[in-house]
Amino acid sequence: MEKIIAGIPVQVNEEGYLTDFSQWNQAVGTELAQEASIVMTPRHWEVITYLQKEFKNDVPLSIRKIGKSGVVDIKEFYQLFPMAPLKTASKIAGIPKPVSCI
Amino acid sequence: MKRIIILGSGTAGTMMANHLHHRLNSGEWEIDIIDERKEHYYQPGYLFLPFDIYDPEDIVKPIKDFIPKGVNLINETIERIVPQENYVSMISGDHLSYDILIVATGCKIAPEETEGMQGAEWQKSVFDFYTFEGALALRNKLRDWEGGKMVVHITEMPIKCPVAPLEFAFLADSYFKHRNMRHQVELTFVTPLSGAFTKPKATAALEHLLEEKHIKIESDFAIERIDNEQKTIVDYGGRTVPFDLLVTVPTNKGDEVIARSGMGDDLNYVPTHKATLQSKNWPNIFVLGDASDIPASKAGSVAHFEAEILTDNILHYIAGEPLKEEFDGHANCFVETGNGKALLIDFNYTHEPVEGTFPFPGIGPLRLLKESRINHMGKLAFRWIYWNMLLKGTHIPFVSATMSESGKQFD
Ligand SMILES: Cc1cc2nc3c(=O)[nH]c(=O)nc-3n(C[C@H](O)[C@H](O)[C@H](O)COP(=O)(O)OP(=O)(O)OC[C@H]3O[C@@H](n4cnc5c(N)ncnc54)[C@H](O)[C@@H]3O)c2cc1C
Numbered sequence: 001m002e003k004i005i006a007g008i009p010v011q012v013n014e015e016g017y018l019t020d021f022s023q024w025n026q027a028v029g030t031e032l033a034q035e036a037s038i039v040m041t042p043r044h045w046e047v048i049t050y051l052q053k054e055f056k057n058d059v060p061l062s063i064r065k066i067g068k069s070g071v072v073d074i075k076e077f078y079q080l081f082p083m084a085p086l087k088t089a090s091k092i093a094g095i096p097k098p099v100s101c102i
Numbered sequence: 103m104k105r106i107i108i109l110g111s112g113t114a115g116t117m118m119a120n121h122l123h124h125r126l127n128s129g130e131w132e133i134d135i136i137d138e139r140k141e142h143y144y145q146p147g148y149l150f151l152p153f154d155i156y157d158p159e160d161i162v163k164p165i166k167d168f169i170p171k172g173v174n175l176i177n178e179t180i181e182r183i184v185p186q187e188n189y190v191s192m193i194s195g196d197h198l199s200y201d202i203l204i205v206a207t208g209c210k211i212a213p214e215e216t217e218g219m220q221g222a223e224w225q226k227s228v229f230d231f232y233t234f235e236g237a238l239a240l241r242n243k244l245r246d247w248e249g250g251k252m253v254v255h256i257t258e259m260p261i262k263c264p265v266a267p268l269e270f271a272f273l274a275d276s277y278f279k280h281r282n283m284r285h286q287v288e289l290t291f292v293t294p295l296s297g298a299f300t301k302p303k304a305t306a307a308l309e310h311l312l313e314e315k316h317i318k319i320e321s322d323f324a325i326e327r328i329d330n331e332q333k334t335i336v337d338y339g340g341r342t343v344p345f346d347l348l349v350t351v352p353t354n355k356g357d358e359v360i361a362r363s364g365m366g367d368d369l370n371y372v373p374t375h376k377a378t379l380q381s382k383n384w385p386n387i388f389v390l391g392d393a394s395d396i397p398a399s400k401a402g403s404v405a406h407f408e409a410e411i412l413t414d415n416i417l418h419y420i421a422g423e424p425l426k427e428e429f430d431g432h433a434n435c436f437v438e439t440g441n442g443k444a445l446l447i448d449f450n451y452t453h454e455p456v457e458g459t460f461p462f463p464g465i466g467p468l469r470l471l472k473e474s475r476i477n478h479m480g481k482l483a484f485r486w487i488y489w490n491m492l493l494k495g496t497h498i499p500f501v502s503a504t505m506s507e508s509g510k511q512f513d
Contacts, residue, residue, distance in 0.1 A: 078339045085339075087322075099300070
């Protein structure tokens with residue numbers, strides 16, 4: 001479905017994740033962060049940039065991997081994106097909801 | 103003589119030994135299978151052992167009873183795989199070279215990954231049921247437990263048999279009901295996932311059951327540590343859940359031999375092509391069962407479907423033919439829901455579990471994603487099928503290695 005974010009129409013799924021990463025820009029990210037009551041700081045953006053890079057390289061993301069990435073430890077990841085950090089941060093980054101395989 | 107070595111004689115390795123023994127020319131190929139244990143454990147039984155439904159004798163049998171004559175069974179710990187030079191070395195110092203290697207070393211719990219898990223309360227009020235020892239210790243604890251807060255907990259994904267913790271919670275509910283003490287027990291299910299399960303339709307069905315059975319759910323909980331003094335589990339966000347009895351599923355990891363050989367990812371799983379089961383790095387190494395990193399359930403039923411396809415692929419490989427890209431992630435699992443009922447889920451890489459009938463479209467007799475007594479009978483029959491058919495590599499009638507889409511209600 002279509003949603004207007006930061007003044008531009010973008011495609012999202014029923015949970016609000018962008019379905020086309022090419023439609024993402026920083027303004028879209030900032031507005032998605034506001035919806036999750038998060039005020040973005042340079043530190044937040046560093047983490048978002050890292051997630052987007054991993055996504056582009058097809059690396060599946062997990063809390064464990066992020067904790068060992070050297071970019072951010074798990075404790076800080078939770079401070080930046082409280083509650084469900086990987087899901088929240090993925091949404092802000094414009095990348096799909098991480099799948100935990102079963 | 104050429105040699106094919108199978109590492110691990112659990113569910114997957116044993117099935118491969120049986121399949122290959124039937125299909126390979128014994129004048130040309132020697133088949134060796136190596137395991138450090140002498141006993142084969144029926145791991146699905148670990149779910150029933152704590153509740154006194156199965157006895158230890160029901161779930162442990164000698165490995166050698168399931169290995170065909172003509173296959174060499176070697177009782178050794180594998181120290182290292184050296185894929186560059188096509189040999190494996192044993193703890194005893196022996197070396198064995200191979201033409202083809204099959205890795206089936208499974209995965210196991212790694213409680214040391216979580217701070218405090220093996221602290222003062224380990225096997226006093228903190229238990230696992232993913233090992234024989236853990237399930238047995240928990241049985242003894244439950245026999246005279248007087249009630250309180252029971253927390254059933256998953257540390258992180260992936261774990262083998264991802265529905266087993268939920269089944270444990272359902273069985274605990276009915277166990278305490280039968281003992282007339284359900285009112286003395288507060289049951290909570292704690293998971294790192296956003297809901298009871300990863301696939302939406304099954305999650306809805308399972309969450310409904312949790313509610314019906316008055317089991318609370320705490321989702322999105324990523325454990326940081328266990329506080330042994332306060333008897334709480336603490337997540338990275340600072341959330342805490344108190345317990346009197348914690349039944350946890352620790353982090354699952356592939357065997358250390360994979361790490362020692364430099365062949366695994368950060369959880370010691372071997373990178374594997376998900377449709378052919380060939381290792382991504384070494385063409386003469388194949389991986390099946392819990393040891394691989396493919397995005398399918400880590401379950402005995404999955405290993406069974408993989409074994410049928412991998413056997414064909416090994417024959418193709420030997421003949422120098424292209425491999426079949428056939429494995430679709432097919433999983434078929436009974437989910438015990440307590441009170442003598444179970445539901446059945448059937449899914450693959452692309453299709454989530456849905457409602458319908460199985461294995462005969464429109465007839466059943468098994469019902470997908472719906473609780474029934476006949477499904478429960480199916481779950482109990484699985485033990486017989488496991489020992490008598492699955493391990494021997496017998497094809498299970500009417501159930502194909504790839505998923506069937508008929509008789510199912512897709513949107
Ligand atoms: C509680 C529980 C419930 C389950 N319920 C179900 C269910 O209902 N249905 C279902 O389909 N599946 C179920 N499973 C999952 C199923 O048991 C596993 O997926 C299956 O056993 C995997 O087979 P495998 O051969 O890959 O590994 P395993 O059967 O674990 O075998 C691995 C073997 O390798 C050997 N090994 C490992 N490393 C070495 C080494 N370095 N040297 C020598 N030997 C080594 C081990 O000794 C072991 O024998 C359940 C599992 C658990 C824990």
